Amino acid sequence: MELRYPNGKVYKPQEVKNNPHLKQRIYGNRGMTLEEDINETNLYYLEQEIAVIHKKPTPVQIVNVDYPKRSAAVIKEAYFKQASTTDYNGIYKGRYIDFEAKETKNKTSFPLQNFHEHQIKHMSDCVKQDGICFVILRFSSTDEIYFLDAKHLLTFWTRKNAGGRKSISKQEVETYGHPLAIGFRPRIDYIKVIDKLYF
Amino acid sequence: MELRYPNGKVYKPQEVKNNPHLKQRIYGNRGMTLEEDINETNLYYLEQEIAVIHKKPTPVQIVNVDYPKRSAAVIKEAYFKQASTTDYNGIYKGRYIDFEAKETKNKTSFPLQNFHEHQIKHMSDCVKQDGICFVILRFSSTDEIYFLDAKHLLTFWTRKNAGGRKSISKQEVETYGHPLAIGFRPRIDYIKVIDKLYF
Numbered sequence: 001m002e003l004r005y006p007n008g009k010v011y012k013p014q015e016v017k018n019n020p021h022l023k024q025r026i027y028g029n030r031g032m033t034l035e036e037d038i039n040e041t042n043l044y045y046l047e048q049e050i051a052v053i054h055k056k057p058t059p060v061q062i063v064n065v066d067y068p069k070r071s072a073a074v075i076k077e078a079y080f081k082q083a084s085t086t087d088y089n090g091i092y093k094g095r096y097i098d099f100e101a102k103e104t105k106n107k108t109s110f111p112l113q114n115f116h117e118h119q120i121k122h123m124s125d126c127v128k129q130d131g132i133c134f135v136i137l138r139f140s141s142t143d144e145i146y147f148l149d150a151k152h153l154l155t156f157w158t159r160k161n162a163g164g165r166k167s168i169s170k171q172e173v174e175t176y177g178h179p180l181a182i183g184f185r186p187r188i189d190y191i192k193v194i195d196k197l198y199f
Numbered sequence: 200m201e202l203r204y205p206n207g208k209v210y211k212p213q214e215v216k217n218n219p220h221l222k223q224r225i226y227g228n229r230g231m232t233l234e235e236d237i238n239e240t241n242l243y244y245l246e247q248e249i250a251v252i253h254k255k256p257t258p259v260q261i262v263n264v265d266y267p268k269r270s271a272a273v274i275k276e277a278y279f280k281q282a283s284t285t286d287y288n289g290i291y292k293g294r295y296i297d298f299e300a301k302e303t304k305n306k307t308s309f310p311l312q313n314f315h316e317h318q319i320k321h322m323s324d325c326v327k328q329d330g331i332c333f334v335i336l337r338f339s340s341t342d343e344i345y346f347l348d349a350k351h352l353l354t355f356w357t358r359k360n361a362g363g364r365k366s367i368s369k370q371e372v373e374t375y376g377h378p379l380a381i382g383f384r385p386r387i388d389y390i391k392v393i394d395k396l397y398f
Contacts (some may be wrong), residue, residue: 091295095328130293
């Protein structure tokens with residue numbers, strides 16, 4: 001996917017990579033991370049009453065909480081727990097939506113180690129219940145984003161477990177996935193792909 | 200709803216209330232809290248591949264994390280955040296499921312202050328998207344549990360905002376809700392009510 005400056009010149013992310021100041025400036029204008037872009041997108045869907053999709057809070061095991069007088073409780077000791085589901089879920093036109101978003105710096109493939117066994121199990125469970133389940137994959141070096149149905153991810157995961165390659169090749173992502181353009185509002189319009197594939 | 204001892208004698212929760220030891224013993228056998236009962240129920244649905252429904256993690260604002268060498272990251276300062284959704288959601292037969300579970304010690308009504316404006320907003324949003332959305336209400340003094348469709352809750356909420364009563368009367372809960380029996384596996388079989396009402 002090509003991004004262009006207003007003068008028509010193609011925007012090259014390589015320029016950004018070696019210039020921290022520029023990176024700060026450009027990314028500061030259009031959203032720093034994939035997670036932020038997706039959160040903005042979900043907020044847009046919510047405000048426009050298109051869909052209700054939220055990121056789940058980070059699971060934390062709380063060990064020690066201090067309750068000072070006249071002020072809010074302070075958690076003094078807690079640990080990150082492994083999530084038992086994917087990060088995002090919600091509803092669109094009555095259907096259950098469930099997805100995970102991941103990035104890689106790799107240029108030629110998407111490593112499957114980005115996913116955990118329990119996330120794969122959860123996606124498999126949701127697919128069995130007839131949910132709309134997918135992953136959003138970002139190749140950060142070229143800022144390309146793809147929508148990949150969980151059924152394909154599960155196939156690649158099974159191939160890995162059978163001793164096959166530990167990643168999805170870029171070409172496979174292009175073949176089985178659907179490119180997601182970066183826009184202004186919404187930033188990553190994944191509902192458009194859902195409309196095309198499932199409705 | 201009546202619970203009976205094996206000898207047929209009716210189980211009276213009043214006896215338990217004044218005897219901490221007995222409370223410990225009896226509740227220890229059948230689940231301490233409504234939340235635990237629902238989590239056990241959801242685990243049962245998951246294992247039996249009936250439905251995929253999870254409790255969302257408690258939202259926490261993490262301020263300070265310590266990364267000691269060779270051990271897990273420790274969260275040293277964090278605060279509880281208000282949730283922007285209900286506590287439970289997931290999928291059953293392709294349909295989106297969303298609910299909140301609340302308890303009251305009141306005997307004659309269920310106070311609406313148990314719900315927050317943002318939870319009501321979220322339920323209203325989900326209802327518009329044609330989700331299966333409801334609350335599980337427990338009257339703890341009699342251990343009665345009801346399933347109430349969110350549409351009714353929204354009506355009572357509107358009545359409150361229009362200057363009406365600040366609670367749902369017990370009789371209204373009985374009229375518009377559906378009693379949920381406490382069982383062994385699953386403990387609170389709310390899918391049975393969903394089957395009856397929405398499929």
